Amino acid sequence: MSDNDNSKDSSNIIDHRKIGKKLKFFIFSDRVGMGLPLWLPRGTIFRKNLEEFLNDIQKKSGYEMIVTPHIGHKKLYVQSGHWNKYGKDSFKPIQTPHKKEEFLLKPMNCPHHCEIYRSQEWSYRDLPKRFAEFGTVYRYEQTGELHGLTRVRCFTQDDAHIFCTFDQLLEEFKKVINLVFYVFRHLGFLDHTVRVSLRDPKKNNNFYIGSEKNWKKSEEVILRAVQEEKINASINYGEAAFYGPKLDFLVKDSLGRNWQLGTVQIDYNLPERFDLYYRGKNNEKHRPVMIHRAPFGSLERLIAILIEHTKGNLPFWLAPTQVVILPITDRNIMYAKKILNLMLSYNIRVFIDSRSEKINKKIRDSEDYKIPYMVILGEKEEKNEMISLRRHGVGDIGIFTISNGIKTIFKEKN
Numbered sequence: 001m002s003d004n005d006n007s008k009d010s011s012n013i014i015d016h017r018k019i020g021k022k023l024k025f026f027i028f029s030d031r032v033g034m035g036l037p038l039w040l041p042r043g044t045i046f047r048k049n050l051e052e053f054l055n056d057i058q059k060k061s062g063y064e065m066i067v068t069p070h071i072g073h074k075k076l077y078v079q080s081g082h083w084n085k086y087g088k089d090s091f092k093p094i095q096t097p098h099k100k101e102e103f104l105l106k107p108m109n110c111p112h113h114c115e116i117y118r119s120q121e122w123s124y125r126d127l128p129k130r131f132a133e134f135g136t137v138y139r140y141e142q143t144g145e146l147h148g149l150t151r152v153r154c155f156t157q158d159d160a161h162i163f164c165t166f167d168q169l170l171e172e173f174k175k176v177i178n179l180v181f182y183v184f185r186h187l188g189f190l191d192h193t194v195r196v197s198l199r200d201p202k203k204n205n206n207f208y209i210g211s212e213k214n215w216k217k218s219e220e221v222i223l224r225a226v227q228e229e230k231i232n233a234s235i236n237y238g239e240a241a242f243y244g245p246k247l248d249f250l251v252k253d254s255l256g257r258n259w260q261l262g263t264v265q266i267d268y269n270l271p272e273r274f275d276l277y278y279r280g281k282n283n284e285k286h287r288p289v290m291i292h293r294a295p296f297g298s299l300e301r302l303i304a305i306l307i308e309h310t311k312g313n314l315p316f317w318l319a320p321t322q323v324v325i326l327p328i329t330d331r332n333i334m335y336a337k338k339i340l341n342l343m344l345s346y347n348i349r350v351f352i353d354s355r356s357e358k359i360n361k362k363i364r365d366s367e368d369y370k371i372p373y374m375v376i377l378g379e380k381e382e383k384n385e386m387i388s389l390r391r392h393g394v395g396d397i398g399i400f401t402i403s404n405g406i407k408t409i410f411k412e413k414n
């Protein structure tokens with residue numbers, strides 16, 4: 001994973017570690033281990049909302065979800081080349097009790113996905129195959145390098161691998177670009193830049209794996225996709241991965257900092273190493289091309305960026321609690337339950353703060369948790385079957401009939 005470019009100016013005031021702890025999203029425990037985040041219920045909802053959002057768009061875009069184990073045979077990573085590349089930065093292999101076999105905590109999901117592709121024979125008519133997984137990977141980072149959720153030892157990639165024919169490559173690549181932009185728009189990252197990473201023409205060709213012909217083809221595809229989608233991209237020679245060229249997406253957050261999020265890479269190498277093929281029209285074997293892509297990059301890192309970008313004021317669709325109902329006295333609890341059940345039936349994430357605290361204290365606490373809406377219920381509201389609404393960061397927005405109040409809240413749902 002690449003780093004952010006902002007390590008020097010990461011502000012102490014807006015720090016996802018502090019906000020994340022205060023809003024009860026995640027914690028770290030030395031007993032569990034450094035760099036291994038523990039997701040609290042509120043953070044888990046935040047995370048799952050992101051997963052659901054991406055799952056939804058992926059389903060509509062023809063991706064199929066898969067699940068693979070957290071470990072894999074060491075031989076698998078020797079074959080993929082990852083052992084060679086990541087071996088020294090990985091946790092030591094896990095041995096079976098009789099030391100006959102060695103397993104690794106997976107540093108990448110790609111080899112597992114290749115095996116899923118290999119598990120059956122495909123014809124050109126079946127392609128492209130798009131396998132997606134929220135796959136957790138493990139990297140050994142030095143203790144001094146660990147930093148909140150942006151540098152961890154265990155993180156979850158919104159990973160997918162697309163296996164297609166060369167003729168489909170351009171179209172697939174363009175689809176991925178559009179999916180990444182769609183994701184950014186929904187996350188509120190409106191200012192983004194794109195970086196094309198190609199080979200270094202001066203570098204010895206032995207550095208790069210794969211034939212000259214395939215490299216040329218894939219570099220052409222990336223440049224053409226960028227041109228046809230009218231993307232203003234910078235070209236960086238020498239920044240390609242050793243197995244193929246790539247496209248990186250950088251976003252600018254509300255503090256003006258640049259972060260690298262998504263990445264899309266073309267790979268001819270793994271299909272070769274895993275002997276992947278499909279049957280062409282002539283029934284002969286052909287190599288598919290593989291696209292690696294992850295619009296978020298990693299969930300942990302994205303969440304850190306989103307927390308700092310929004311200062312913890314998450315958009316309504318991501319907020320773990322969207323509405324809190326605040327009865328002014330215990331006499332209003334039954335009415336509060338009625339409103340609660342109604343909102344639950346609309347799939348709103350809502351709860352009642354039924355503590356016997358003063359209403360001002362309850363409002364302050366809800367503001368501290370940055371809950372988008374507060375529903376305040378007293379004698380007046382109950383008698384007239386109304387609800388008073390308060391928007392976080394805005395203040396009171398008025399008294400509404402129940403249905404108009406819910407409509408007002410719903411306006412923010414999407």
Ligand SMILES: [Zn+2]
Pocket residue numbers: 108109110161292293
């Ligand atoms: Zn991959």
